[in-house]
């Protein structure tokens with residue numbers, strides 16, 4: 591049976607409150623790995639200044655924190671791929687750090703049983719807020735010891751990681767009275783987050799000075815709502831080129847969901863021009879992009895972007 595996150599399984603798991611001793615809820619199990627080069631990760635242990643000094647993290651420098659989703663860890667494709675894209679395209683200007691929350695993400699769970707998958711998801715959802723809070727504490731640790739300000743830190747989150755990123759921004763505000771400059775949400779997780787069920791815990795446009803969201807599997811694994819300041823409907827936002835077969839035969843929606851970070855990575859080297867649209871045109875396939883008014887989508891999106899945008903792209907490996 592394929593892993594699934596159906597509402598039925600989620601409801602059953604809620605009712606039975608199934609627990610998992612093997613999914614940690616302890617934020618001391620988070621790992622922060624800095625990549626001076628794409629292939630060499632150096633762990634920085636929170637509040638351990640000797641590990642920070644030994645890492646040679648660049649002081650007073652723009653810093654990117656990459657956060658993958660449910661079931662992820664340091665080695666999962668989004669963690670590695672977005673890290674590689676930043677290191678190879680901007681590595682001389684920025685620090686790139688991957689958050690490995692594999693002990694708290696459900697990584698390694700047996701997904702052959704939908705009920706197990708759903709109950710794992712619920713446990714990991716409850717980890718989202720404390721993880722975000724600890725990441726904000728970690729940024730403060732960098733501020734005190736490496737002069738990296740909150741305003742130097744951009745967080746890139748995919749799926750559940752986008753909601754973790756939102757909670758980093760919320761904690762920066764609440765606990766430190768600081769604002770992150772930018773959070774990019776790459777197809778933020780939809781199940782139990784869509785349609786305002788728990789708006790205060792999910793990524794929100796107020797979590798950073800600029801929040802951009804990329805919809806690629808909207809309404810399935812991805813969120814329905816336009817929770818960013820700028821909301822990009824990539825190829826109409828729900829089903830992606832090259833994914834038709836995989837989305838039906840594999841984990842439902844996984845390929846289109848993953849397209850969000852593939853698109854973001856690809857945008858380092860390809861200029862994707864997005865045009866403003868209204869909701870119906872964004873999702874119904876009647877978008878006309880006026881390139882005179884177009885903006886770049888992806889890492890170089892202008893932070894003045896606001897509202898809904900349509901952007902198209904072809905199949906991505």
Ligand SMILES: *[C@@H]1O[C@H](CO)[C@@H](O)[C@H](O)[C@H]1NC(C)=O
Pocket residue numbers: 637
């Ligand atoms: C980390 O260090 C800061 C500053 O010394 C301290 O306030 C905080 O409680 C420490 N956190 C943990 C979990 O040890």
Ligand SMILES: *[C@@H]1O[C@H](CO)[C@@H](O)[C@H](O)[C@H]1NC(C)=O
Pocket residue numbers: 635638639640641644
């Ligand atoms: C701090 O990090 C250093 C270097 O990575 C390590 O050798 C040391 O054991 C750590 N100290 C603590 C208290 O964890």
Ligand SMILES: *[C@@H]1O[C@H](CO)[C@@H](O)[C@H](O)[C@H]1NC(C)=O
Pocket residue numbers: 661662663664665666692697698
């Ligand atoms: C990380 O996730 C991958 C893919 O799910 C898995 O194969 C691997 O065992 C995990 N690694 C750790 C250290 O948990």
Ligand SMILES: *[C@@H]1O[C@H](CO)[C@@H](O)[C@H](O)[C@H]1NC(C)=O
Pocket residue numbers: 876
């Ligand atoms: C697409 O939008 C244009 C301009 O709003 C409109 O004239 C046209 O009829 C629409 N086409 C379709 C197929 O909906």
